[in-house]
Amino acid sequence: DTGVSQDPRHKITKRGQNVTFRCDPISEHNRLYWYRQTLGQGPEFLTYFQNEAQLEKSRLLSDRFSAERPKGSFSTLEIQRTEQGDSAMYLCASSLVDRDYGYTFGSGTRLTVV
């Protein structure tokens, strides 16, 4: 088990382009979370899946953002028509059903919109 894996590690894109990030959680974890971290801030919750069901979305997740978790395994986060304000580190985490476990975070995808 190599932990939570995120791909790519870095992404530079031009404003207006679409980008997609992938997260592979720890295999036995059925919960998956996306967070966004901007410079100098703590991570902020974006969305949460239990198996393949997206159960909670933050108001930070505008209609340009969409997340999926087909078959309850890996997840993708897509940002359409990127804006400079989307530049951030996008972190994925996973956990077991028992909510008392801390999350395991991936190393993140750093997005720079130019």
Place this chain on the structure above:
Amino acid sequence: AQSVTQLDSHVSVSEGTPVLLRCNYSSSYSPSLFWYVQHPNKGLQLLLKYTSAATLVKGINGFEAEFKKSETSFHLTKPSAHMSDAAEYFCAGRGAGSYQLTFGKGTKLSVIP
């Protein structure tokens, strides 16, 4: 509403001296509280967690934290700082019935040789 406040944005200590990173929380419910560490360009690593068991929690790398309900605090301590402890530290909380972690803004720890 759940909120977490880290009282210092930057703490600087000499190698071998104690570390204290402060975190206060506000919540109407007994929370689960966590400390994470983030090294440059890395993800978050869980140091320790409090989940309504013992109020003194021991974590990895010699770190400890004490949950004090009367003070709504969950400060992180370490008796002796190492150079490898230099990183950013985040306190996070999760209220009862919630799956979201609410993070503080982080405290950058510098360790001076």
